[in-house]
Amino acid sequence: MKIKLHTQIVIALILGAVFGSIFHIDQNKLSINANSGETIVQDWSSIAFTKKDSVLKTYESKDQLSIIKYFSSLRIKKAAEDIVIKIKYPSGQEQIIEKVKEVSKVKTIGVLLKPIGDIFIRLLTMIAVPLVLASLIAGAASLSDLKHIAKIGGKTIGFYALTAVIAISIGLFFANVIQPGKFMPEESKQRLMETFQEDAQSRIDQNVSMNIVDFLVNIVPKNPFKAIADGDFLQIVFFAILTGIFLSQIKTEKSKTVIDFFEGLGNAMIMLVEKIMYIAPYAVFTLISATVAEFGFSILQTLLLYSVTVIAGLAVLTFVEYPILLKIFTKVPVYKFFKLQRQVIAVAFSTSSSAATLPVTMDICEKKLGVPNRIASFVLPLGTTVNMDGTALYQAVAAMFIAQVYGFDLNLTQQLTIVLTAALAAVGTAPVPGVGLIMLIIVLKSVGVPEEGIALIIGVDRILDMCRTVPNVIADSLACVVIASSEGELRELSNE
Ligand code: ASP
Numbered sequence: 149m150k151i152k153l154h155t156q157i158v159i160a161l162i163l164g165a166v167f168g169s170i171f172h173i174d175q176n177k178l179s180i181n182a183n184s185g186e187t188i189v190q191d192w193s194s195i196a197f198t199k200k201d202s203v204l205k206t207y208e209s210k211d212q213l214s215i216i217k218y219f220s221s222l223r224i225k226k227a228a229e230d231i232v233i234k235i236k237y238p239s240g241q242e243q244i245i246e247k248v249k250e251v252s253k254v255k256t257i258g259v260l261l262k263p264i265g266d267i268f269i270r271l272l273t274m275i276a277v278p279l280v281l282a283s284l285i286a287g288a289a290s291l292s293d294l295k296h297i298a299k300i301g302g303k304t305i306g307f308y309a310l311t312a313v314i315a316i317s318i319g320l321f322f323a324n325v326i327q328p329g330k331f332m333p334e335e336s337k338q339r340l341m342e343t344f345q346e347d348a349q350s351r352i353d354q355n356v357s358m359n360i361v362d363f364l365v366n367i368v369p370k371n372p373f374k375a376i377a378d379g380d381f382l383q384i385v386f387f388a389i390l391t392g393i394f395l396s397q398i399k400t401e402k403s404k405t406v407i408d409f410f411e412g413l414g415n416a417m418i419m420l421v422e423k424i425m426y427i428a429p430y431a432v433f434t435l436i437s438a439t440v441a442e443f444g445f446s447i448l449q450t451l452l453l454y455s456v457t458v459i460a461g462l463a464v465l466t467f468v469e470y471p472i473l474l475k476i477f478t479k480v481p482v483y484k485f486f487k488l489q490r491q492v493i494a495v496a497f498s499t500s501s502s503a504a505t506l507p508v509t510m511d512i513c514e515k516k517l518g519v520p521n522r523i524a525s526f527v528l529p530l531g532t533t534v535n536m537d538g539t540a541l542y543q544a545v546a547a548m549f550i551a552q553v554y555g556f557d558l559n560l561t562q563q564l565t566i567v568l569t570a571a572l573a574a575v576g577t578a579p580v581p582g583v584g585l586i587m588l589i590i591v592l593k594s595v596g597v598p599e600e601g602i603a604l605i606i607g608v609d610r611i612l613d614m615c616r617t618v619p620n621v622i623a624d625s626l627a628c629v630v631i632a633s634s635e636g637e638l639r640e641l642s643n644e
Pocket residue numbers: 500501502503536539577578579580581582583584585613616617620
């Protein structure tokens with residue numbers, strides 16, 4: 149019996165999680181690389197970093213992550229030369245390692261297979277830019293006139309704005325009810341701040357700011373080819389829509405070849421996706437296994453209440469808000485809609501990237517959900533770039549959490565500011581892993597919460613990124629179905 153691809157992917161996801169937890173990275177082992185070679189140390193009672201006989205720092209605990217981060221912070225400060233590590237064991241024995249070059253976790257087979265997953269993500273990402281460009285140009289050109297484009301564009305943006313505001317409100321509701329930041333012990337706060345200080349700083353140094361005027365100005369590319377090379381989705385979308393519109397305005401004999409060219413390019417990309425999906429089960433397996441194997445469960449425990457708040461919000465968004473909207477605006481059965489989204493969900497979850505998932509979303513929307521190409525190719529690339537409900541919700545909860553840990557009580561006006569800035573920050577978030585966290589800095593700045601606070605949540609960002617990317621992409625399919633149905637253009641669903 150042949151198992152269907154989406155079932156294979158779901159099985160791979162589960163097996164990957166099991167494999168990763170069996171071959172998880174040992175929290176009590178460290179690999180220390182020095183001039184003399186690699187030494188694996190485990191079950192130490194203390195580890196001291198010394199330089200020219202003065203002790204820089206001593207760790208009495210098994211805090212593997214803090215030890216690794218401390219050494220990398222020395223490296224960043226260019227103070228890692230001639231470091232000597234002194235390890236004491238419970239038996240009283242001492243070990244000295246000189247001229248240390250690197251301190252890292254001891255990798256297991258759980259993470260060693262990850263390159264297969266990385267190739268999969270790169271293949272999908274490779275397709276995303278040409279697909280957005282080609283399909284948007286062809287899509288905009290096929291919408292018969294300017295009025296039609298404005299109507300569909302208006303509906304799309306309106307729908308995205310509506311879902312984002314509801315998503316953020318759900319996030320704020322959960323953050324106010326659960327108050328995850330109020331229960332964080334001072335000691336955990338200090339430890340997280342110390343461990344992730346450098347990571348937080350490198351994000352703060354990217355100096356993101358959200359000035360609405362600048363934001364709008366920056367949507368217009370100075371050079372569309374640079375936008376394509378840099379993968380700047382908003383600029384590509386802008387250029388592609390304009391090109392498509394004016395292709396539809398010039399004489400057919402001049403425009404037809406160009407439109408055919410982009411249509412052909414788009415079709416080839418979609419076909420490529422279908423082929424790439426054959427390796428999806430293996431890729432998903434290695435990606436999930438690597439995340440589970442590498443993930444520090446101790447951090448998850450420290451940030452349990454915060455993670456639960458985010459995940460509860462995302463669950464309500466996905467399984468309550470979206471079905472309600474689907475019911476209000478379309479006749480598509482909720483169960484069927486979600487069933488047909490399985491591949492999209494699995495790819496979004498394991499890659500944490502809406503851009504990498506876009507080719508799959510497009511394929512499913514057109515082939516399974518019955519959305520005509522001219523709507524899917526317009527609504528989806530736009531949605532992938534600007535519509536990030538999951539990210540917006542996460543940013544609202546994260547801002548509230550950090551404020552609570554710092555002891556700030558955000559009043560109603562400040563929370564309304566969060567609604568506005570999180571909606572904009574999510575629009576500005578690039579559809580790739582981890583950017584939601586960087587754009588969170590804008591939300592924090594807007595309500596005066598210290599931006600260094602992101603150090604508190606970096607440790608669990610990867611797993612929450614996987615979770616928030618799922619509603620980010622489901623919302624795009626939902627918008628596609630809603631708009632196609634409002635235009636009376638939704639075809640029969642696939643009866644898979
Ligand atoms: N990973 C998210 C996405 O691609 C963006 C983010 O929230 O970091 O949709």
